[in-house]
Amino acid sequence: MSLFIHVLACAFGLGSWVAVNGLWVELPLIVNMLPEGWELPSYLTVIIQLANLGPLLVTLMHKLCPGRLKESAVIYCILSIGVLACILLAFFWKETTVVAGAPHSTAFFIITFFLSLVDCTSSVTFLPFMMQLPAKYITTYFIGEGLSGFIPGVVALAQGVGMARCVNASTNYTEGSMWHLQTQYLPPNFSTEVFFFFLAAMMCISLAAFVALNKLPRTFELSTENLVTDAVPSVSGGLDNPGAEIDRRSEKSHGREAARSGPLHSVYQLSFIYFLVVWVNGATNGLLPSVQTYSCMPYGNLAYHLSAALASVANPVACTIAMFFQNRSLVFLGLLAALGTGFGSYNMAMAAMSPCPLLQGSVAGEAIIVLSWLLFTGTLSYVKVMVGVILRDRSHSALVWCGAAAQIGSLVGSVTMFPLVNVYRLFESGDFCNTECPR
Numbered sequence: 001m002s003l004f005i006h007v008l009a010c011a012f013g014l015g016s017w018v019a020v021n022g023l024w025v026e027l028p029l030i031v032n033m034l035p036e037g038w039e040l041p042s043y044l045t046v047i048i049q050l051a052n053l054g055p056l057l058v059t060l061m062h063k064l065c066p067g068r069l070k071e072s073a074v075i076y077c078i079l080s081i082g083v084l085a086c087i088l089l090a091f092f093w094k095e096t097t098v099v100a101g102a103p104h105s106t107a108f109f110i111i112t113f114f115l116s117l118v119d120c121t122s123s124v125t126f127l128p129f130m131m132q133l134p135a136k137y138i139t140t141y142f143i144g145e146g147l148s149g150f151i152p153g154v155v156a157l158a159q160g161v162g163m164a165r166c167v168n169a170s171t172n173y174t175e176g177s178m179w180h181l182q183t184q185y186l187p188p189n190f191s192t193e194v195f196f197f198f199l200a201a202m203m204c205i206s207l208a209a210f211v212a213l214n215k216l217p218r219t220f221e222l223s224t225e226n227l228v229t230d231a232v233p234s235v236s237g238g239l240d241n242p243g244a245e246i247d248r249r250s251e252k253s254h255g256r257e258a259a260r261s262g263p264l265h266s267v268y269q270l271s272f273i274y275f276l277v278v279w280v281n282g283a284t285n286g287l288l289p290s291v292q293t294y295s296c297m298p299y300g301n302l303a304y305h306l307s308a309a310l311a312s313v314a315n316p317v318a319c320t321i322a323m324f325f326q327n328r329s330l331v332f333l334g335l336l337a338a339l340g341t342g343f344g345s346y347n348m349a350m351a352a353m354s355p356c357p358l359l360q361g362s363v364a365g366e367a368i369i370v371l372s373w374l375l376f377t378g379t380l381s382y383v384k385v386m387v388g389v390i391l392r393d394r395s396h397s398a399l400v401w402c403g404a405a406a407q408i409g410s411l412v413g414s415v416t417m418f419p420l421v422n423v424y425r426l427f428e429s430g431d432f433c434n435t436e437c438p439r
Contacts, residue, residue, distance in 0.1 A: 005216065008209045009130065009137045013144020014151070015206025016122045019082055019115040020048060021149040022199040024289070025156035025312045028305040029192050031293055032185060035096055035103040038293040038429040042421040045290050045414040047109060051116030052407060054078075055124040071129050072214055078125070079207040082118040085111050086200035090193045133213070146316030148202075153312035155198060156305070160189045166433035183433045185301065265394070269330060276337055276387050277402055278409035280380045286413020288344050288376065294351035294427040296369055298435070303366040307373040314374050318381035328390055333383050340379035343372045355430025356437035 023044065031040050061069040088111050095107040130141045167184045265273070296304035327333070350357040350369060359365025384406075391398040420426045 005133070005137055005213070006140045008213050009133070009140040010144035010147070011205050011209035012126070012130075012213060013141040013146075013206075014148050015079055015082065015203050015210075016126055016145045016148050017119045018148040018152060018202045018206070019086060019199055020119045021312055022152040022156075022195070022202075023112060023115065025152050025309045026192060026195055027293070028301055028308055029159075029188060030093070030108075031297070031304075032301070033094060034105045034108060036105060038297060038427075039422055040105075041292055042290040042414075042418050043109065044112060045286050046418050047113050048116045048120070049286075049411050049414045051113055051120045052411075054117045054121035058121060058124045071125050074121070074125050075129060075210055076207075078118045078121050079203060079210060081114055082203040083200055083207060085114045085118070086196055086203055089115070090196035090200070093192065093196065129210075129213075133216075146319055149312050150316045151202070152199070153309045155195065156309040156312070158189065159195060160305075183431055272330060272334070273387055273390060274401070274405050276333065276383060277405040278412075280337060280340075280384050280387070280409070281406040282409035282413035283341065283344050284377065284380050284384070285410035286415075287417055288347055290414065290417035290421055291348065291351035291427055292373070294354040294429065295347045295357070296350075296373070298350075298355045298357050298360050298430060299366045299369055303369055306370045310370065310374045311377040314378040315381045318378045319385050322382050322385035322389070326386065326389065328386060333386055336379050337383045340376055340383065343376035343379070346372050347376060351427055354428050355435045360437055 027041060027044075031037055034040055036043060058069065058074065089108070092107040092111065093105075095105075096103040097106045098104075099106065126141070127138075130138055165184055165186065292307065293304065296307045347369070357365070357369075359368065388399070388402060391402045
């Protein structure tokens with residue numbers, strides 16, 4: 001029975017961020033077909049931030065009407081929306097409408113908003129539900145949450161990417177025809193529609209796992225576990241020493257106080273920790289994802305595909321490493337954040353140089369940009385996890401402020417990059433075959 005619950009907890013965790021992660025790894029195939037082109041990621045970062053309306057409403061309900069909001073009902077609702085949105089995405093992701101005189105991917109944006117709403121709201125509903133189960137299943141849930149980024153990345157690698165080649169094409173004029181080079185993309189191993197149906201299947205698995213978990217007789221299991229852990233030691237202690245039970249209660253009380261106060265940090269250290277939270281989330285969730293197309297696409301679709309897929313895999317891998325190899329030194333975390341920022345700066349510089357970045361057209365250039373994105377995501381993900389661990393051990397309110405700082409950083413990063421990309425046009429797109437760059 002215990003193994004079965006572990007499997008259900010892992011499967012339930014899959015639905016936490018699988019949809020948004022799946023969208024990011026599929027972007028290398030989508031950007032060539034939607035009218036926004038290379039600007040598409042900057043739109044998505046803003047849409048994902050707008051979807052934080054979901055967790056905000058849930059939080060307000062808990063504060064204003066405590067005990068009135070049923071988390072199980074909310075989870076049923078958002079997982080059902082996630083399944084439906086993934087299916088609709090498979091059918092309508094190419095549909096466009098004319099807005100302000102230009103075609104836009106309105107269907108894709110609307111459906112993406114609902115998918116983001118599902119994933120953002122899962123952050124404030126899934127874990128509180130799992131707290132009803134014994135603590136040993138929480139770790140399994142986090143493994144499933146990590147797999148929600150890992151699995152779409154692996155499937156995207158298996159999907160492959162349409163390799164680009166340059167072919168001669170003619171354009172007919174009244175005076176005659178003119179020949180020019182045109183970029184032609186070879187089809188991937190399976191279509192984008194199939195990938196979106198795969199995401200829908202993942203959401204269905206998560207929904208089915210939640211239904212099963214919600215039907216379990218948790219009350220009996222929890223009460224039994226509490227009786228075993230609390231009653232048995234107190235009986236044996238009372239038999240050996242009449243004052244042992246009182247001493248034990250005193251020790252527990254002191255332990256709780258110590259846990260609440262957490263490790264002592266100076267004001268400067270706390271300021272530095274929260275600065276790391278804001279910066280790391282701003283860079284990984286807003287600044288760099290908005291220009292990933294401009295930093296990778298000049299090297300070809302394969303470079304962009306590998307960067308997106310491997311970066312998605314690097315995140316859960318870094319989180320897993322952080323679980324087993326923890327280093328809480330602020331000096332170490334600061335140096336690691338600086339190293340990740342260095343990789344991010346290289347990625348941003350290549351985006352600014354688009355469509356003619358360094359080493360374009362060479363294998364070395366492609367390998368460096370893919371490796372840079374991989375290390376950027378991996379190093380800052382480790383910092384993100386370790387900072388969360390430090391603040392969790394300090395106090396509950398510190399962790400709440402950590403979440404607020406993370407959202408502020410993500411919002412500022414996204415809102416900053418959107419006008420730079422879409423209004424001021426500081427980043428320039430190009431064509432794989434028709435862009436002439438100095439050698």
